[in-house]
Amino acid sequence: MGDLVAEKxxxxxxxxxxxxxxxxxxxxxxxxxxxxxxxxxxxxLLGKLxxxxxxxxxxxxxxxxxxxxxxxxxxxxxxxxxYTLSAVQVLALFxxxxxxxxxxVTNYIVGLQNEDGSFSGDIWGEVDTRFxxxxxxxxxxxxxxxxxxxxxxxxxxxxxxxxxxxxxCTPGGESHxxxxxxxxxALAIAGSLDLVDKDLLGWWLCERQVKSGGLNGRPEKLPDVxxxxxxxxSLIMIDRVHWISKEKLIKFILDCQVI
Amino acid sequence: xxxxxxDESNDRVPLRLRPEWSDVTPIPQNNGPNPVVPINYSEEFxxxxxxxxxxxxxxxxxxxxxxxxxxxxxLNAGNYTVWHFRRSLLESLKVDLHVxxxxxxxxxxxxxxxxxxxHHRRWVAEKLGLEARNSELEFTKKILSIDAKHYHxxxxxxxxxxxxxGWEDELNYCSELLAEDIFNNSAWNQxxxxxxxxxxxxxxxxxxxxxxxxxxxxxISYPENESSWRYLRGLYKDExxxxxxxxxxxxxxxxxxxxxxxxxxxxxxxxxLICLGYQPNEDFRDAIEALRTSDNEEQDSDIARTxxxxxxxxxxxxxxxxxxxxxxxxxxx
Numbered sequence: 001m002g003d004l005v006a007e008k009x010x011x012x013x014x015x016x017x018x019x020x021x022x023x024x025x026x027x028x029x030x031x032x033x034x035x036x037x038x039x040x041x042x043x044x045l046l047g048k049l050x051x052x053x054x055x056x057x058x059x060x061x062x063x064x065x066x067x068x069x070x071x072x073x074x075x076x077x078x079x080x081x082x083y084t085l086s087a088v089q090v091l092a093l094f095x096x097x098x099x100x101x102x103x104x105v106t107n108y109i110v111g112l113q114n115e116d117g118s119f120s121g122d123i124w125g126e127v128d129t130r131f132x133x134x135x136x137x138x139x140x141x142x143x144x145x146x147x148x149x150x151x152x153x154x155x156x157x158x159x160x161x162x163x164x165x166x167x168x169c170t171p172g173g174e175s176h177x178x179x180x181x182x183x184x185x186a187l188a189i190a191g192s193l194d195l196v197d198k199d200l201l202g203w204w205l206c207e208r209q210v211k212s213g214g215l216n217g218r219p220e221k222l223p224d225v226x227x228x229x230x231x232x233x234s235l236i237m238i239d240r241v242h243w244i245s246k247e248k249l250i251k252f253i254l255d256c257q258v259i
Numbered sequence: 260x261x262x263x264x265x266d267e268s269n270d271r272v273p274l275r276l277r278p279e280w281s282d283v284t285p286i287p288q289n290n291g292p293n294p295v296v297p298i299n300y301s302e303e304f305x306x307x308x309x310x311x312x313x314x315x316x317x318x319x320x321x322x323x324x325x326x327x328x329x330x331x332x333x334l335n336a337g338n339y340t341v342w343h344f345r346r347s348l349l350e351s352l353k354v355d356l357h358v359x360x361x362x363x364x365x366x367x368x369x370x371x372x373x374x375x376x377x378h379h380r381r382w383v384a385e386k387l388g389l390e391a392r393n394s395e396l397e398f399t400k401k402i403l404s405i406d407a408k409h410y411h412x413x414x415x416x417x418x419x420x421x422x423x424x425g426w427e428d429e430l431n432y433c434s435e436l437l438a439e440d441i442f443n444n445s446a447w448n449q450x451x452x453x454x455x456x457x458x459x460x461x462x463x464x465x466x467x468x469x470x471x472x473x474x475x476x477x478x479i480s481y482p483e484n485e486s487s488w489r490y491l492r493g494l495y496k497d498e499x500x501x502x503x504x505x506x507x508x509x510x511x512x513x514x515x516x517x518x519x520x521x522x523x524x525x526x527x528x529x530x531x532l533i534c535l536g537y538q539p540n541e542d543f544r545d546a547i548e549a550l551r552t553s554d555n556e557e558q559d560s561d562i563a564r565t566x567x568x569x570x571x572x573x574x575x576x577x578x579x580x581x582x583x584x585x586x587x588x589x590x591x592x
């Protein structure tokens with residue numbers, strides 16, 4: 001097992017140049033805003049955020065905003081709650097939240113809350129607890145959490161809590177580490193973590209660690225390095241990260257590194 | 260990851276050479292001077308998207324625009340803006356949604372792990388209403404026959420049951436899937452969904468007896484199955500006393516303990532039972548004693564502490580959890 005080859009990861013992010021006719025290169029055009037969030041946050045963690053031209057990033061982000069206040073995944077794409085959060089997160093990363101009209105963005109998100117407290121992703125109505133997290137996280141960053149009905153939002157999230165302590169995408173949906181991250185994150189920001197059975201959920205989460213040290217997202221599924229984020233951050237939010245083996249997880253993650 | 264649909268002919272005619280598109284000026288992607296996270300594009304994709312942008316910004320609700328969205332989707336089924344525009348086109352052109360359903364099915368065959376497709380499918384089904392019920396159940400069944408844990412498919416299936424009905428066969432369907440793979444956590448989750456929400460079954464209280472029998476049988480076959488143990492516990496949600504007092508639960512624990520194999524979940528279940536007030540008898544003490552290897556666990560008169568010690572040894576990756584469990588036990592008298 002080696003170390004994190006940080007410089008190589010920085011180079012990778014800075015020069016995402018795929019083969020011209022590679023299919024993989026074209027499928028991500030509409031979610032460039034997400035890609036920016038993950039890539040820039042990584043650069044920040046590696047201490048290299050200054051290698052990026054902040055003015056160009058901000059200018060591009062703003063060109064993705066629509067009149068309704070929401071942001072699209074790229075220029076010319078419809079607004080969606082997913083990309084709205086990524087946009088706000090990137091601006092926050094650069095301490096540039098002052099460039100947006102926070103009330104405008106807030107109104108867009110407020111308009112997406114449904115009667116039962118859930119959130120739709122956009123005008124087409126898809127509902128998922130991911131969107132609950134996004135709404136709450138985004139408004140929290142904008143210091144406008146009080147503009148939505150937080151009680152109802154929390155009630156809806158709790159209605160997605162399962163008997164194993166986990167959370168699904170909708171009421172009755174199977175517990176899944178990604179959805180759990182969203183629900184626990186939302187409840188944490190909303191100050192309602194007391195509604196989570198931390199012991200039960202903590203056990204469910206630590207049972208995600210398999211022999212190789214990696215984490216899976218549901219029982220009897222294969223481990224994947226992405227769950228290192230969803231499971232780990234969930235455990236941290238409920239103060240139980242010590243219930244998994246740190247050393248074994250580190251080894252698994254480094255084994256996933258493509259050098 | 261999305262996959263590309265094969266063209267029926269390999270001689271694709273570029274849009275700029277097609278007479279029916281000669282009046283349209285394509286709009287190139289505006290990436291700004293130095294794009295953040297720059298992406299290289301293939302020529303075909305560039306061209307299709309340039310023409311898509313032209314009709315999208317002009318809000319051209321025509322049948323050639325509809326065909327173009329199909330082409331764009333075939334190149335990138337994740338492009339949600341194309342799907343949005345397609346829905347606007349379908350509404351405006353009053354397209355037969357039965358035909359649209361077939362289109363979604365073809366796209367899904369290469370792209371099933373894609374939020375846009377499932378959302379579009381649901382939108383179509385919502386418009387078709389009750390008559391869509393059987394086709395939606397069949398469609399999800401088809402996807403699940405390839406990947407029985409497909410999260411989107413299960414989510415869609417749950418929506419269909421709650422919105423359009425069809426509960427009658429669902430418990431059987433769960434049993435079929437579990438017969439194929441007793442470790443399928445999604446199928447166990449669906450089982451719980453059915454017994455708690457089906458209007459035909461009477462709820463968890465009415466179903467408890469038969470479900471306990473079913474689950475115990477599953478546990479005996481594969482005691483290492485996390486899902487079955489969680490399901491069993493779930494059958495007694497909010498009824499801890501019933502759970503503690505059900506002799507079927509304690510006797511399956513004892514039975515598996517005596518085999519001295521695959522007893523991890525037995526021990527954790529026993530620990531939970533003791534914490535809820537269960538008092539293990541001499542048979543349990545003997546069975547647990549037989550699991551202790553000679554010197555690595557402390558001799559402890561408190562059976563719960565002994566169980567924690569064994570778990571620290573046999574489930575070392577979660578040693579901190581078991582140490583914490585032990586610390587939470589009431590002090591031995």
